Amino acid sequence: MEPQISDVSAESLALTCWSHPDLHRRGALMKAMYTAVYEKGIKTNIEVLVKTAAEHDVTRQNISDALNEGPASSLHENTIKTALTEGVFGVPTFICDDETFWGNDRLPLLTEHLQAVGNAR
Numbered sequence: 001m002e003p004q005i006s007d008v009s010a011e012s013l014a015l016t017c018w019s020h021p022d023l024h025r026r027g028a029l030m031k032a033m034y035t036a037v038y039e040k041g042i043k044t045n046i047e048v049l050v051k052t053a054a055e056h057d058v059t060r061q062n063i064s065d066a067l068n069e070g071p072a073s074s075l076h077e078n079t080i081k082t083a084l085t086e087g088v089f090g091v092p093t094f095i096c097d098d099e100t101f102w103g104n105d106r107l108p109l110l111t112e113h114l115q116a117v118g119n120a121r
Contacts, residue, residue, distance in 0.1 A: 004037075004041060004042070004043040004044060007045050007046065008044055008045060008046055008049060011076075012046075012049065012067060013033055013037070013044070013049070014076060015063075015066040015067055015072055015073060015076055016029075016033065016049045016052075016053050016058070016063050016066065016067075017029050017030045017033055018066055018072040018073070018075055018076045019053065019058050019062040019063050019065065019066035019072040020053075020056060020057075020058050020062070025056060025057070028056060029052070029053060029056040029058065032052050032055065032056060033049075033052055036048065036052055049063060050063060086100070087100055088100075089102070090102055090103070092104065092107075094110050096110065096113060096114065096117070097113070097117060099113065101113070
C-alpha cells in the first residue's frame with residue numbers, strides 16, 4: 001500500500017520513533033508507525049504521529065524536541081553516519097560479527113550465521 005503522508009516527512013516519522021528513550025519500546029513504536037502508514041494506510045500527519053507515539057508513552061514535547069534537533073535527532077544522525085561507515089546501503093541490512101547481510105534473500109544466510117555463532121559459544 002502506498003503511504004499517505006500529508007504534512008510530515010519520512011525523517012519526521014523516523015525522529016518520532018527515535019524520540020522514545022527505551023530501545024525495546026522504541027521498536028514497538030516503530031512497528032506501530034509502520035502498521036499505521038503501510039498496513040492500515042492511515043493518512044499520516046503530525047496529529048497521527050502524536051497519537052500513535054502517545055500510545056507508547058512518548059509525549060508531544062519528546063516529539064517536538066526530536067523534530068527540533070534534540071537528543072533524538074543527534075542519535076538519528078549518528079546512527080546514519082555509523083551505518084554509512086559500516087557499508088550499509090539498503091534495507092534490510094544486518095551486520096553481525098563484521099559480516100554484512102543485505103537483502104531479504106540473505107536472511108537464511110544470516111540465520112545460519114547466528115546459529116553457528118550460538119553453537120560456538
